[in-house]
Amino acid sequence: MSAITVIGAGYVGLVISACFASLGHNVRCVEPDDRRLGRILEGQLPIHEPGLDDLVGETSGNGTLQFTGVIEESLDGSEFAFMAVPTPSMPDGSSDLSAVMSVADQLKQHADDGTVVVIKSTVPVGTGDSVASILGGRLPVVSNPEFLREGTAIKEFMEPDRIVIGADDDKAGSAVAGLYNGISSEVITTDRRSAELAKYASNAYLAVRLSFINEIALLSQATNADIDSVTRVLATDHRIGPHYLKTGIGWGGSCLPKDVSALEHSGKTAGVETHMLKAAKVANAAQIEFLVSTLKTQLGGLSGKVIGMLGTAFKAGTDDVRESPAIAAAVRLVQEGAEVRVHDPLALERTALAAPELHRVNDVEKLTFGVDALILSTDCPEYRAIDWNRVSQSMKGNFIFDARNALDAQALNSVGLQYAAYGRRLRSN
Ligand SMILES: NC(=O)c1ccc[n+]([C@@H]2O[C@H](COP(=O)([O-])OP(=O)(O)OC[C@H]3O[C@@H](n4cnc5c(N)ncnc54)[C@H](O)[C@@H]3O)[C@@H](O)[C@H]2O)c1
Structure with a gap:
């Protein structure tokens, strides 16, 4: 079992911390926001995610999961450092990478030699290269994008469609894949840039697909056809499949x-x-x-x-x-x-x-x-x-x-x- 630091205790950070801890790893989750950390330490999670309270309670109780506000402390002896920090939109649509870069700076100063840096945050293609250059080649950088959906996040961590490991360093990539031992899923190994792009391609495809069916719904409305019937025809075509074909108010959310x-x-x-x-x-x-x-x-x-x-x-x-x-x-x-x-x-x-x-x-x-x-x-x-x-x-x-x-x-x-x-x-x- 490995020693893991997870940086950021949001939707992704909390879920992966609790799930890795439940697989038996020793996880330290770092949260710099004092209020948020205080609530977590009091047993009040700042987010709602089915099953997460119990899993955090259980793993904190048996000592496999710990929370701290101090990154230096948590990195001491850590073999892996996962970044699960936000990458919100800037006004021009680009990603605000300030949290990712600030964590990279902290890792440069405080991580032990050989700690594998794993980028879980969704980051534009090429970000892993920038992080690697901040780290000056001292620490390997692996992209391991997260595909969980809020509401079913724990199930999706434990039973993912696939685990994506983007690494230009085979040894570091295999070490990250090894953390998921116990989870039965295909592991897709790629170069780092392809993994970064694949995460965006996956979300963008879902958005395009939803927009498509929504447009067909408006067409159904205007032509007195019925979207439920049209969707059934599409969904039963094995080349198309049934998922993400539910029309509605539109796509949104944090991703x-x-x-x-x-x-x-x-x-x-x-x-x-x-x-x-x-x-x-x-x-x-x-x-x-x-x-x-x-x-x-x-x-x-x-x-x-x-x-x-x-x-x-x-x-x-x-x-x-x-x-x-x-x-x-x-x-x-x-x-x-x-x-x-x-x-x-x-x-x-x-x-x-x-x-x-x-x-x-x-x-x-x-x-x-x-x-x-x-x-x-x-x-x-x-x-x-x-x-x-x-x-x-x-x-x-x-x-x-x-x-x-x-x-x-x-x-x-x-x-x-x-x-x-x-x-x-x-x-x-
Ligand atoms: N929420 C999802 O469903 C989801 C799914 C897949 C991927 N992602 C990606 O994962 C990343 C994190 O998303 P999230 O929804 O968990 O965000 P979030 O806002 O819920 O949580 C981020 C956490 O990081 C902390 N943080 C901010 N700056 C920090 C810093 N410099 N150092 C340490 N911690 C810091 C925040 O206080 C917060 O607790 C984003 O890139 C997002 O796109 C999110």
Whole structure:
């Protein structure tokens, strides 16, 4: 078993720390933000991720996982140093690599000779080279991009589709692959640059695919076809497959938007026009505009209207509101003069910081009372279980926009609610 330092205790850092510790490695996770570290040490994780509290509790309890704010301490005797620090978008779409470079400087000063530096953060192609040059060749640098999805992150760490190791140094690459012993998965070994690019290509492909199906949904809407039927035809074609073909309010979250922008920026730098990425972004914005214009038409304008929104996280099962399309839509509705009341089972605290202009309500029944329209913007099991008959009696209006194409239109119609979604052909009952 190995001694591992993980730098950054966010979604990725916490998940990989707890998972590596549960595989038996000795993990020290470094978090420089005192408040965040304090909460973690008190047993209160700063993020919501199913199963993570238990895994952190268990591995901290048996001593395989420790947290610290001091990088020097944690690096003492570490064989591996994983970077799990943020790489947010700059205004021009490029990645802000300041945290990565600052960690590289600290590793240069404090890491033992031979410590393998592993870049888990999503970084533009060539970043590993820059980190290696800061380290002056003293420490090998391996790219090991992370593909976990929030909400199912632990399962995806333990049962990944593949583990990607990008290394120009075979010995360091094999050592990193060895950390995953016990996990049954294909290990794809590449050069470092290809691994870096593959991570972006993977996220950008998912964004393009979602934008494509969303565009087909709008076409279905305009031509009186049915997106559910069209999708079924696509999904059963083995060349296409069923995943990431669910139409809805658009893609968001902490990764897809920033990674698409960063890849576009890499294209610009490399002199390659990234037509597909541009189109995917334009199509994504169209989903929110469709929602806003549908509500505007249905309600006879938005000024003074009260609209309830169920779900503010970028998807169900997480409290992450970064680049949430639901919040973007809600803010657009406020700009058009509506009052928007929002609910989310996990993300209301973060919503308050991201969009204070939205009225937060922590009870679904209270939220529906007196609203002119309701939007379902995340596909939470809790919302699927709503008693729509009661909702129809408590609302002022009767219009429901199902922005996740998740609800049963006929069931809603049968209790007097008017249903709209993206490209669903509705049978009248
Ligand atoms: N969240 C995801 O689903 C996901 C999935 C795959 C890859 N990634 C990538 O992983 C990286 C981290 O993402 P995240 O969502 O975990 O971010 P996050 O914002 O949740 O967490 C980052 C953590 O790093 C800490 N940090 C910031 N600067 C630091 C520094 N200089 N030294 C040490 N720690 C520092 C922060 O305080 C925070 O705790 C990003 O590059 C992201 O693109 C994220």
